[in-house]
Amino acid sequence: DTGVSQDPRHKITKRGQNVTFRCDPISEHNRLYWYRQTLGQGPEFLTYFQNEAQLEKSRLLSDRFSAERPKGSFSTLEIQRTEQGDSAMYLCASSPEGVEVEVAFFGQGTRLTVV
Amino acid sequence: AQKITQTQPGMFVQEKEAVTLDCTYDTSDPSYGLFWYKQPSSGEMIFLIYQGSYDQQNATEGRYSLNFQKARKSANLVISASQLGDSAMYFCAMRENPPGGADGLTFGKGTHLIIQP
Numbered sequence: 482d483t484g485v486s487q488d489p490r491h492k493i494t495k496r497g498q499n500v501t502f503r504c505d506p507i508s509e510h511n512r513l514y515w516y517r518q519t520l521g522q523g524p525e526f527l528t529y530f531q532n533e534a535q536l537e538k539s540r541l542l543s544d545r546f547s548a549e550r551p552k553g554s555f556s557t558l559e560i561q562r563t564e565q566g567d568s569a570m571y572l573c574a575s576s577p578e579g580v581e582v583e584v585a586f587f588g589q590g591t592r593l594t595v596v
Numbered sequence: 597a598q599k600i601t602q603t604q605p606g607m608f609v610q611e612k613e614a615v616t617l618d619c620t621y622d623t624s625d626p627s628y629g630l631f632w633y634k635q636p637s638s639g640e641m642i643f644l645i646y647q648g649s650y651d652q653q654n655a656t657e658g659r660y661s662l663n664f665q666k667a668r669k670s671a672n673l674v675i676s677a678s679q680l681g682d683s684a685m686y687f688c689a690m691r692e693n694p695p696g697g698a699d700g701l702t703f704g705k706g707t708h709l710i711i712q713p
Binding site: 523 | 600629631633638639640641642643646648687689691699700701702703704705706
């Protein structure tokens with residue numbers, strides 16, 4: 482299967498700990514997005530990469546959140562000093578550039594629970 | 597103001613009936629795209645259908661069609677001949693085209709569709 486892959490699928494952490502999530506996009510896709518989805522809501526856009534360049538990060542929720550895509554392939558999302566309000570599903574999506582309709586394909590997400 | 601509004605938090609529909617899921621949007625950008633995604637309980641967002649703001653005809657993909665009324669800023673999803681496997685959350689989303697390039701999708705709150713046998 483060559484879809485978007487996210488790891489881990491589930492993460493339980495104690496408040497104050499740091500967590501890191503990984504996303505492997507579809508191999509030929511150069512655009513990569515991170516979203517957060519809380520219970521009962523639609524996904525909320527966080528940040529966006531084109532290849533290794535982070536083109537949009539103003540929507541990151543606080544300076545505790547950071548994302549990287551060092552070689553333009555996989556990406557990581559780190560949350561430092563986690564809080565209970567960070568509990569959510571974190572979704573990654575990828576899309577190709579230069580096509581008539583740019584459809585974002587999503588992974589299955591990482592569900593974070595902060596206790 | 598919300599950019600994407602889905603007014604139906606939940607819907608129950610009999611199997612084999614057609615169902616319409618409502619979506620209205622708000623943008624001042626002349627160029628935008630509208631998307632519908634399905635999210636089953638497994639969590640993955642599955643792309644269903646796309647409508648561009650300049651498209652003259654309503655989009656169709658198999659049993660899915662999009663009733664696009666640009667003047668009303670409405671992009672309702674129609675599912676014909678519903679099946680039990682259609683039970684899921686459905687999200688309407690919009691991509692605008694701000695200066696500087698592409699941006700992420702803005703999603704509505706979703707509609708929980710349950711198909712009853």
